[in-house]
Amino acid sequence: MTEPRRGRPRTPLLSRESIVAATLQVIDAEGVAGVGMRSVARAIGVDAKSLYNHVDGKDGLLDAVAEHLLGGLVLPEPTGDACRDLRAIAQAFRARALAHPGAAPLVLTRQLSSLEGLAPVDAVLEVLLAAGASAQESVHLLRMLLATLIGTLLREVSAAPTFGGADGARRGALQASGLPAVVRTAPHLAEFDREAEFEYTVDLAVTAVLTRIDLQTAR
Structure with a gap:
């Protein structure tokens, strides 16, 4: 043997x-x-x-x-509808960022020069340019969109499990603050629906971007 x-x-x-x-x-x-x-x-x-x-x-x-x-981000095929395309890119970005919540800050904040890092940037710029924005304006709008998207996603992945919970503790603390505007809005401040917050933020940002492009092209 x-x-x-x-x-x-x-x-x-x-x-x-x-x-x-x-x-x-x-x-x-x-x-x-x-x-x-x-x-x-x-x-x-x-x-x-x-x-x-x-x-x-x-x-x-x-x-x-x-x-x-x-690199695993699946960018949607452009449809020619700027609103729909920008929202779809944002959703794809969110899905990838949340695949590993602990690593999400890396996806959202690392400035990469590789093909993987530039592909989402190129996709957004293509939509903005096709919508009528100039090259310079497209960059400004891109940075605003990214800042908004990064901010809302970082909040989503870092929010404590009890944030916006249903136990009423946060609402009670807000109502006890004595601050008039906080007390008046306490029921809403105490809630945090991640999906709804993301949809609202993206909708507002995309609307602002397209309104800006329309104003610029009308001059």
């Missing part, structure tokens, strides 16, 4: 994909703050130094995750 060969255990196969998967594992367990070369290497079972052959430090890890998530 041949005895099994003994020696050093095999090193797990390293690739950018395996590193991204391990980084997401760390994020899901500890949040973005827990990401580091050592924590990711520990999740894979390798020495942290070996990661440098694939990513450039912690920023490289975070960019790789953001690119991975954006």
Whole structure:
């Protein structure tokens, strides 16, 4: 009977994909703050130094995750209806950001120059240009839309589970504040329907953008 060969255990196969998967594992367990070369290497079972052959430090890890998530973004086919197209892009962006809520801030805030990072930007600019906005105006409107979308999504993923809960505790605290406008609107301030808030925000932003384009083109 041949005895099994003994020696050093095999090193797990390293690739950018395996590193991204391990980084997401760390994020899901500890949040973005827990990401580091050592924590990711520990999740894979390798020495942290070996990661440098694939990513450039912690920023490289975070960019790789953001690119991975954006790379999975399924952009809708343009219909020629600017309102419908902008809303569809926003919905696709939200769906991808919420795929890993802990990693959502990376998708929303990392400034990427890769194809994955620029594809959503290009899609929005195409719609704005086709709607009649100039190149310069399109960039201004793009930045406003992104700021609005990022703000509402960051609020959605970071809101505590009890925020807008049905137990009435928040409503009671608001009504007890003694501030007239807060007391008057307390029932609504105490509620937080994520889907409704997102729809309202996107609808308002898209309406403002298209109204702006109409005003500019009418001059």
